[in-house]
Amino acid sequence: MKKYNPLQIEKKWQKYWQQKKTFVAKDFSKNPKKYVLVEFPYPSGEGLHMGHLRPYIAGDIYSRFLRMKGHEVLYPIGWDAFGLPAENFAIKHHIHPSISTAKNIKNAKAQLESWGTSFDWSREVNTTDPDYYKWTQWIFLKFFEAGLAYEATGLINWCPKDKTGLANEEVIDGKCDRCGTVVVKKELRQWYLKITAYAEKLLEGLKNLPEWPEAVKLQQENWIGKSVGAEIDFGVIVRSAKGEVILSSRRHSERVQPSEESHPQSNKEILRPSDASGTQDDAMKIKVFTTRPDTIFGATYMVVAPEHPLVQNLESRIKNYGEVRKYIEDVKSETETQRTSLEKEKTGVELKGIKAINPATKEEIPVWVADYVLWGYGTGAIMAVPAHDERDFEFAQKFNLPITQVVRPQYVGTVLLLHGTNGNGKNNWFPWLSEKLSALGYKVISPDMNDQGTPDLNKRLKVLEKYKDEINENSLVIGYSLGAPTALQFLMKFNKKIRHLFLVAPTHPDMDWEWYRDNHADSPAEAIQKVSQASLDWEKIRDLVAGTTALFSDNDEHIPLSVKDLYERDMQANTVVLKNKGHFGTSSGLKELPELMDEIIDSAIASPVLAKASVEYGTLINSGKFSGLGSEQAIEKMAKEFGKLTVQYKLRDWVFSRQRYWGEPIPIIHCEKCGIVAVPEKDLPVKLPEVENYEPTGTGESPLAAIETWVNVKCPKCKGPAKRETNTMPQWAGSSWYWLRYIDPKDKKVFSDKKKQKYWIPVDVYFGGMEHTTLHLLYSRFWNLFLYDQGLVTTKEPYVLRKPHGIILAADGEKMSKSRGNVVNPNEVVKKFGADTLRMYEPFLGPHEMTVSWNDKGILGVRRFLDRVWVWANEVISSPHAKNNQGVKDTEKVEKALHKLIKKVTEDLENMRFNTAVSSFMEFHNEIKQDFITLDSLKTFLALMYPFAPHFCEELYSLFGNKKSLQEHEWPKYNPALVIDQTVDVVVQVNGKVKAKLSIKRDSSQDEVKAEALVVEQVKKAVGTSEIKRVIYVPNKLINLVI
């Protein structure tokens, strides 16, 4: 027997697969297709690392499994090779990036092969190949033609170290995603892709991705950040020193189109003076976006962002312009992080001499400029409603601006009305109360918890449980008699915060005293304790009630002092106590109670002085004809009345140009006469010129700008002198459509053939990292949706299932990094243990989507396992039985274990639970290694393990004399009958505690099992002389004797 020598056999089989073209995917095969995609790597000088290994191994295992299941599997790979490291390397060593890239690709490819990956190399793509980026440029031109690629000057994120602009998605915590340098804002001419035009479609599309993880969808959803609201125009009025109106939007309501230059990123309308000299025609309005048009009557001032053009446009009218300009400049000098820091106190300056007119109240309100309003979102201006917005509230407090409440915090909610012991009658004041509260807009719930004379708190709570979700911070809870302790227990148990709590006659003389006496309660106080079954945590209850707690107690003669004291003492914090006012349980008290309640409810509901902004929905007050409406209704009505309903997204347009060399040139020509002209399709690709110097200029121009021979061209339209666009595309361009190229990588005529798309698209599984959720994954969905709209691709969504992976941490639980010196290099692991060990150990670390830690010792266990299997398999093959295989059978144990293994591994692979599949191989081998196994069964075992350890299994398989690759072996099927054991272990519990185990015939009856169980010493002892009250029997699993 040869020793297991992974390096030798792995090379051998890698060569074999390559020669036999084992993994080449056939277009239009009759087999059902599966498209398994992994994010293609950037070929860096350091080679591929653990971060690549995880998805690639998973994809590989899964692909090999699917092929055996009879699928035509496309598992392609390529290179996302544009990017800064290659360019920086070029700057340092003056070697063209394509040369270093080619070298890195060669290394990475060798690495991938050494891992035993089953990629179809015949479809390899490279984003830096002109034959590839020709089509990237071509797609860009499609965007351009559709008006979705545009040029504009704007304040963008700029990385001072990389000397290039960045997309919003590339800025993490105010830092450059690539190098960690703090990003600054820079005014630059840029190309943008109008991803915002697809915001709604991208959001909608998520609904059609049921197989995507919720976390990924949520993250994209939050990133897109949709909010529905209204756009409302506020008129501006300018007064002279004497106070007379010299300019008003009421007289001049001329609108001017927005300026693309000043605000390219959204399609907001900005009003500008039509006459730059700024005279009588300075009529203008301030447009705001708000999600709360229902609060417009409370808008007591306005705020515009420092970048808002209004300030400049009204320069001559702003009396304190100097102060305003200084403030704006101070703000500009701050970094984004400083500016948006939440701890920072609010700052701002009033625009003196300017007033806005609140279209609802018609009042003149001041206009401020403050940095808490962002130019990038909405319209860059807000109506400030301090009463109902936390930020406005804070600002108003600081600058002493008026705060007007226009929404009564939503008392409109649910009322829980709880009756006492004999609930049948409910109480005769209940209907009165229900009516009153319903009229105020409450939903009244009065569940029937009829105790029939035996108050049982648990039963009551169970009845109440189904209403627990309806009770919230705006609710009133009213408990009468036993309903009072019930209410308290309900609040405690479900930790319900409510607004008001009213307790009426907390106990009652008509209560079932017999019951209390039977339960040895001498006093009502004790009775309450008994009924409650747990003592009340008064402190907690006080926390749960935000507003008033009112106690309506009976006449002293009817209610023992002890009970009243209990409530009064413990609830006093915010309690109103009303007593000696009658007997509320009977008709005699009926008159007084409504009066009292009226008083309390009215005072409780009346608006308190605002200590903080109340942001929740409610009922409108002080809002003219809208008063009385609920917020939700009011939002719609008032949006239409004062403006129009609109939608805003947090998503920004995609800054799509980089001021660097190593990227796809943007195929655009600037002509003095014709303006921006697309490079004609026949002239594509626009190739990168050879240059000496790759150094970025840092001025915001690409190094390409310096190459005159390349820059100067003839205009394709008028043949006059023109210049090429010198910006290049961002890293994310090439990867935004690469999966479409794999299916048709060599096509010269089209970027991706639609017939081939019909066979292969969509991608069935896409393995990749969580870090790309709002970058590549969003971008590529955008491109795909666009191409779909252009009729160029066949499905709306590119990926059916996204499978993210957790990161692999170093053994010390920290992230692997060179500076920590804890990096595990997969190359070295392959050298030391072999690729198959690596391929089995990596999934064995833990679930694919979970973060896991690498353990140098742990991998030894997997290698030992392979060594043992190697020896064992060789022994089986060379045993005398092997020679004459006919009529020989596995032992029963082996047969059963094998079929269970087939089931387990098949299910695990289908669900991509690779870690438990590996364990099950080990379990199987541990269990049957002493038993006799046939060659056929050994083959089955090898077939199951093949996706994980392909070289190892191929080698052993070939020792049988098999000429074919195991890849062509059919995936084993299990016999369902063999998976079921005829004898099962049944656990015997007494009162839920395990006392014994019985080995018993499958599907035995309860009586049989019980009889057997009672014979066991341990069980007998546990049961003793007690009577068995109940028996719970779960067939073939467990019997529980309750005594």
Added chain:
RNA sequence: GCCCAGGUGGCGGAACUGGUAUACGCUACAGACUUAAAAUCUGUCGCCCGCAAGGGAUUGAGGGUUCGAUUCCCUCCCUGGGCACCA
């Protein structure tokens, strides 16, 4: 602050729709083989009490539902990730 994911022995982790918690692997310990070591093989191995038989507590903490909870419900704590003055 808001939104996700997670918390199980000395460690990585198992446990299907509530039904034997700790599978599998690592580490550690003991034994066999060896002149010896490594490798390999065999066995033991979560915690507390006990010589043992056996008993007790235990899946971040507290509470609840249930005959029975790692699993369901409520509250709180911790870790990781995302968003964050988004009107």
